[in-house]
Amino acid sequence: MIPNATLSAEEAPFYAPAVNEIALFENAYRNQLPVLLKGPTGCGKTRFVAHMAARLGRPLYTVACHDDLTAADLTGRYLLKGGETVWVDGPLTRAIREGAILYLDEVVEARKDVTVVLHPVTDDRRTLPIERTGELLTAPMEFMLVVSYNPGYQNVLKSLKPSTRQRFIAMEFGYPDPETEAAIVSAESGLPKDRCVPLVRVANALRDLKGQDLEEGASTRLIVYAATLIQSGLRPAEALEAALLQPLSDDPDIQSALARVAELALG
Numbered sequence: 001m002i003p004n005a006t007l008s009a010e011e012a013p014f015y016a017p018a019v020n021e022i023a024l025f026e027n028a029y030r031n032q033l034p035v036l037l038k039g040p041t042g043c044g045k046t047r048f049v050a051h052m053a054a055r056l057g058r059p060l061y062t063v064a065c066h067d068d069l070t071a072a073d074l075t076g077r078y079l080l081k082g083g084e085t086v087w088v089d090g091p092l093t094r095a096i097r098e099g100a101i102l103y104l105d106e107v108v109e110a111r112k113d114v115t116v117v118l119h120p121v122t123d124d125r126r127t128l129p130i131e132r133t134g135e136l137l138t139a140p141m142e143f144m145l146v147v148s149y150n151p152g153y154q155n156v157l158k159s160l161k162p163s164t165r166q167r168f169i170a171m172e173f174g175y176p177d178p179e180t181e182a183a184i185v186s187a188e189s190g191l192p193k194d195r196c197v198p199l200v201r202v203a204n205a206l207r208d209l210k211g212q213d214l215e216e217g218a219s220t221r222l223i224v225y226a227a228t229l230i231q232s233g234l235r236p237a238e239a240l241e242a243a244l245l246q247p248l249s250d251d252p253d254i255q256s257a258l259a260r261v262a263e264l265a266l267g
């Protein structure tokens, strides 16, 4: 497991803040508090963590959680290497040893018995007992745990135990306001901002359909895709179709409703 290269503050990936999230995160880091980020898909949670890791000068380990993830996938396991059995740290253990930031994306996908392994390291003990090696690691000040999930996908089966949830301070993310979002899309795609404004307008019109016809609205990520395609020469109508309409639904009726909404939003 290799961390993202440790970046300096000057090399931090571009992140446009919405409110006070940068100060809040820095404060949590200084006070050794774990952080939970909630928000819809593609709204900037992962980018924010990458930006903060660079600002704080810490290595970043990212794990995309899924329901086959085991506690050993996080802590480590013995592996056979060249006829010898050697212990190999998992990302949680490495992040603790190195004072890194560990980011568990879509943490609700992990089974509850797996998230329990996080408990001793997310309260004031800040320890990780590793039974297999007999070690008891104490997390250094620089170690930080960040988890994220999308409340939109949440159902009764997939939620965090209160005893897990209540170990984190929580920050809510949403899609940026239209002005900021157009600036983000322009910065990410290279398309002039005035040409990003109508794309953001379409995305916001599509977002309004969330809950009626759509499970999720159009993400900032998808608007960036549309703008990137336009910037590289594709006709706007084709870019909209490929990046903002097709990814949202497979249902032909919903597809044509989305196309109508997009047309109206473009005016």
Ligand SMILES: Nc1ncnc2c1ncn2[C@@H]1O[C@H](COP(=O)(O)OP(=O)(O)OP(=O)(O)O)[C@@H](O)[C@H]1O
Residues within 6 Å of the ligand: 014, 015, 016, 017, 018, 039, 040, 041, 042, 043, 044, 045, 046, 047, 048, 105, 150, 176, 184, 188, 220, 221, 224
């Ligand atoms: N505030 C922001 N500043 C800069 N870029 C942003 C911002 N918000 C979104 N983006 C852009 O949107 C893309 C998607 O964001 P990101 O990958 O962080 O989403 P996410 O919330 O982690 O999504 P998921 O939950 O699906 O993993 C980024 O790669 C970036 O181009």
